[in-house]
Amino acid sequence: MTPDPILGDGTPVLAFDVGGTDIKAGLFDERGALRDVVRAPTPYSTDGSGDAVLAQLAVLADGFAARHPAITPRAAGLIVPGLVDDESGVGVYAENLGWRNVPFRDAASAVLGLPVAFTHDVRAAGTAEYRLGAAGNYRNVLVVVIGTGIASAIFLDGRPYSASGFAGEIGHSVVDVGGVPCACGGTGCLEAIASAGAITRLYNRAAPVPVAGAREVLDLARAGDAVAASVWNTATDALGLALSQAVALLAPEAIVLGGGLAQAGDALFAPVEKRMTSFLTFHRKPVLLPATVGENAGLVGAALGARDRLAGGPA
């Protein structure tokens, strides 16, 4: 397991990563080390508000205070999925959590009694990779997180680019016109073909014996299963195409691949890079890098945001 990176000396901060099933909470100390991590179930909102989530954050913060009386956090970072407007601090929409237009930044600040930095979970993980991880030497970077879905964080000229929360949706860029249906309502989206979820689903639709995940599809492909190989190759081809399109438009110096599927290592990176490169001519070819920050990248990015907030930097 990748060890968590150290933020460096600074103020102790709290970090909250609100996911579809769990809220993961972390306490970072004055060295910037992640001293404690706890999880609690994410309450579903029945009224469109974020009140239940906010109440849970307060409970988690109290728990840290009780267990670590010597560490006094001065700010908190909060990250959530869905559509997130960083500038206004609003969680615009999260289908699987039931909220709409929740002013999370200000509400969490009131509940916790701390300044709060608020952003999207994938952008926070991307920030961790960009500032502490694989892509630290580059100013134009795309961080693509491939798990149940596919999303990305974009850094251009050294700054995150979010377009009020709408940017980075490479998972919902159409790479196969008229292709398989996507959860978003479209068809042929990259996510519907190349996410870990899609790889599992597409294999199970075609194979007699279902599998539990993309890792098993890869194992079967390596063992000579033709259906598994076809699903895997279709996925890596689609990723290579979508990345080449991002290269034509944005010319990132580096593309970082993270999330569960990136654990496949060379079985993912080699065919994706080959396919991407096959579409490039005079373009600037980016380096393709595995994410290095590890499973707590979201929390680390949230903590970086919290420290920035205190320093008067980006919220």
Next chain:
Amino acid sequence: MTPDPILGDGTPVLAFDVGGTDIKAGLFDERGALRDVVRAPTPYSTDGSGDAVLAQLAVLADGFAARHPAITPRAAGLIVPGLVDDESGVGVYAENLGWRNVPFRDAASAVLGLPVAFTHDVRAAGTAEYRLGAAGNYRNVLVVVIGTGIASAIFLDGRPYSASGFAGEIGHSVVDVGGVPCACGGTGCLEAIASAGAITRLYNRAAPVPVAGAREVLDLARAGDAVAASVWNTATDALGLALSQAVALLAPEAIVLGGGLAQAGDALFAPVEKRMTSFLTFHRKPVLLPATVGENAGLVGAALGARDRLAGGPA
């Protein structure tokens, strides 16, 4: 014909737009009006240098000085095609003009005895649209110029994004895997399907009687020619797809279409918008706008750059 926009009060400046066949030169006065425009053939470089072009710029500047003794330009804007690194001021490569790694900004400054702002021709035209034209009310904008080729200028969070000259190459984003060959050496690039040049070429390849340009292909399509309709529809479908992919990644609030093909008006905009929208679900849908600055957009953008340079702004 669209009248040239007025830059507004400020310093008189020169502007040079070096194209594949002509250098177009303009003199902007203290009101920011384009007072004089002349053309001279672009000398091809046989030695990889830009010396012949630079000498021609001096001749053109002398001509303005002789004809307009009361107008004293204090800076110049120079724009060229190909691969251009705005930050270093270098014309990296222009296949059809024969130069490589020419330090145009500094060399032109020495030849003209003026501070020089240097950039890519499409980015300059995009800047004119962004600051004086169709997209003035938006901070995240894609300006796509569709003529012989297809290129774009990108403005994000209110700033131009160029990635050392490599960004914006939407014309060389693959939209048809294994499709028709492109001049860049690839296959299935947007430019090979949807540029005015490609539309003409693809029609002539399939039709018994050749035409001279994309406008005639459109006229034939309207008159019921099935081949022309097919070529036109394939082009607008490809543009709609490529724009939807840019929307997924960057979520621009506005997309401006300019260049010769945009003169087709609704015959281009309506099918492109319909196709683009068919690929969008939760995405932020951009407004699709025709370019408004007109045929001298490049010169106008170069002049804006020259004034910025004097003001200590972006070069």
